[in-house]
Amino acid sequence: MAGKTIQDINAKIKDGSVHVVTAEEMPDIVAELGPDGAAKEIDIVTTGTFGAMCSSGAFLNLGHSDPPIKMQKVWLNDVEAYAGLAAIDAYIGATQLSKSRGMEYGGAHVIEDLVAGKSIDIHATAYGTDCYPRKVLDTTVTIDDINQATMFNPRNGYQKYNVATNCSNRTLYTYMGTLLPDCGNVTYSGAGVLSPISNDPTYQTIGVGSRIFLCGAQGYVTGQGTQHDPTNDFATMMVQGDLKQMDKKFVRGATFHGYGTSLYVGIGIPIPILNADIAKATAVTDADITVDVLDYGVARRSRPVLRQVTYEELKSGMIDINGREITTSPMSSFHDARAIAGELKDLIQKGTFYPTLLVERLPGTGVVCKPMKQIGEQPTVADVMAKRVITILQGQTVENAAKVIMEGNFNHLPVVSDEDRLVGIITAWDIAKAVAKNKRDKLDDIMTRAVVTADTSEPIDIVARRLEQHNISALPVVDKHRRVMGIITSDDISKLVARR
Amino acid sequence: MKITLHVTPDITPRPLIAEVILETGALLNIDRADVKPKGGEVVIDVPHDECDRVVAAFKKRGATITCLKLPIIKDDDECVNCGACISVCPTGVISFRDDWSVQMDVDKCVQCGACVTMCPHGALTVGK
Incomplete structure (x- = not known):
């Protein structure tokens, strides 16, 4: 069949004869009519997504003060915005935290409060110039008082997103929410069947210049998002829209406990069904979209992949990990993604939203998302640890341990079994305590058995964080048989940092 | 129905919950217990029809109880x-x-x- 043009579709919107469905309705229609039939019957498929999108923010122009100021630094409700632009332009980013309130309030909340029409306290400082003499500014504004307020998000609407769980024995606080130890839960993000780019994975209609529903306003895709990765089906978009036209319902500041703030952004994209190929792509279901389940217990760039799952499995509420059924929960709202796809459908049917022809396609396969180029290798535990480490056999007396520590002039004494495996650790402090309580008998009674350890290949930053979290000052370094290879102390790490 | 028993150091050594179970015959289920040296709280699930009697039995023994209407x-x-x-x-x-x-x-x-x-x-x- 001959395809439709965007002009044909927009003419149908104008005369009220346009046939719009949401991406949830499309799979059944394509199954019944086939791609050709569906392309004839359906003019537009609406998609929607509503979830945390950290790479979001807004450009604000505050208007000139008198006497004028060229802001060098600026804070909105105590959250710093980037002011390295012209005099009174600033960019407030979603994840910047409040100086006074920390993680509970950030740039994302400032943006939500602006959209809600609330007053925002502005504090700015400057060095003063002949043309901009003012050095300090304090005022209070609402969104109506400022000139432009433009949401501009460098990376939104991930095609799909990896699933998080945690195989370590410690609770983790991440941008994927709280991850309970021993794979205690699973969290995921993305709208699956309603995901905009999953419904147009070859970017035939979504590209530079596509008009979109952005948080209740009409916005645009302005290009590929940062970290756009078409090769691995992790495409992203850069979007912008007028903050003044937005609806608070679809712009929500969020705090992930122990991680920081982020902005829940609501995006809906209309896909004009210009031909059978596009119709076929919009028949994608939750069962067709596969993502990796990653172990966030490993704090490295490449996290271990535990298995692959589909959004259908994730949305069932349970997935199997290593033979156990684990409860899943989404971090993005499917309820609101559906509301967005529905609202966009209504707007088109009412003739108040017209899709556009894209100006340029997003880069396709062949583009890869590169890791960071780092100069010099990150030092590892092996580079810093003390290799000659004195240990003590279990079963010895506290007094013997005290002697060893005193002679060696150190603080931490690993305790090993007859097979030379690490079974505990004893510190000078443990010995002082034991003496005070008159428990001088067996070392085994006073040693710490749950020893926190390190591995020779681990980067120093990870080990430094582990020391800090457990509030300890040394870790025995062990091999896979738990034989002690060395010991790494916070002093060793401080010395290294001081040299950097 | 859930109730919270507020534990203070003076009642920690007493088998309060056991006494209340024996007195009322109610099947109590301890959902959560968070008791530290300076006191704490125990959340107890109580069968609906026996709630009043159980609360009274705890109060008689000097314990402070809150009913969790909306937990x-x-x-x-x-x-x-x-x-x-x-x-x-x-x-x-x-x-x-x-x-x-x-x-x-x-x-x-x-x-x-x-x-x-x-x-x-x-x-x-x-x-x-």
Whole structure:
């Protein structure tokens, strides 16, 4: 069949004869009519997504003060915005935290409060110039008082997103929410069947210049998002829209406990069904979209992949990990993604939203998302640890341990079994305590058995964080048989940092 | 029905809960106990029809009891129905309705507060 043009579709919107469905309705229609039939019957498929999108923010122009100021630094409700632009332009980013309130309030909340029409306290400082003499500014504004307020998000609407769980024995606080130890839960993000780019994975209609529903306003895709990765089906978009036209319902500041703030952004994209190929792509279901389940217990760039799952499995509420059924929960709202796809459908049917022809396609396969180029290798535990480490056999007396520590002039004494495996650790402090309580008998009674350890290949930053979290000052370094290879102390790490 | 027994150092050594079970014959289930040297609280599930008798039996022994009418409160203006809270709840209080909105079976709540911490939108608070 001959395809439709965007002009044909927009003419149908104008005369009220346009046939719009949401991406949830499309799979059944394509199954019944086939791609050709569906392309004839359906003019537009609406998609929607509503979830945390950290790479979001807004450009604000505050208007000139008198006497004028060229802001060098600026804070909105105590959250710093980037002011390295012209005099009174600033960019407030979603994840910047409040100086006074920390993680509970950030740039994302400032943006939500602006959209809600609330007053925002502005504090700015400057060095003063002949043309901009003012050095300090304090005022209070609402969104109506400022000139432009433009949401501009460098990376939104991930095609799909990896699933998080945690195989370590410690609770983790991440941008994927709280991850309970021993794979205690699973969290995921993305709208699956309603995901905009999953419904147009070859970017035939979504590209530079596509008009979109952005948080209740009409916005645009302005290009590929940062970290756009078409090769691995992790495409992203850069979007912008007028903050003044937005609806608070679809712009929500969020705090992930122990991680920081982020902005829940609501995006809906209309896909004009210009031909059978596009119709076929919009028949994608939750069962067709596969993502990796990653172990966030490993704090490295490449996290271990535990298995692959589909959004259908994730949305069932349970997935199997290593033979156990684990409860899943989404971090993005499917309820609101559906509301967005529905609202966009209504707007088109009412003739108040017209899709556009894209100006340029997003880069396709062949583009890869590169890791960071780092100069010099990150030092590892092996580079810093003390290799000659004195240990003590279990079963010895506290007094013997005290002697060893005193002679060696150190603080931490690993305790090993007859097979030379690490079974505990004893510190000078443990010995002082034991003496005070008159428990001088067996070392085994006073040693710490749950020893926190390190591995020779681990980067120093990870080990430094582990020391800090457990509030300890040394870790025995062990091999896979738990034989002690060395010991790494916070002093060793401080010395290294001081040299950097 | 859930009740919270507020434990103070003077009642820690006494087998209060056992005494109340023996006296009332009610089948009490301890949902959560968080007792430290300076005191703490124990959340107890009590059969509905025996609640009054159980509360009276605790009070007679000098214990402070609160009834958890609404153990967990959801602010619908803040909730975006993401469901992040679902997977951290140890007792399965929270689930999705067919329309993907979040529902809570508050009778199951033991007030551990895991969902309060998880909620990205500050929509949940533990009832007092």
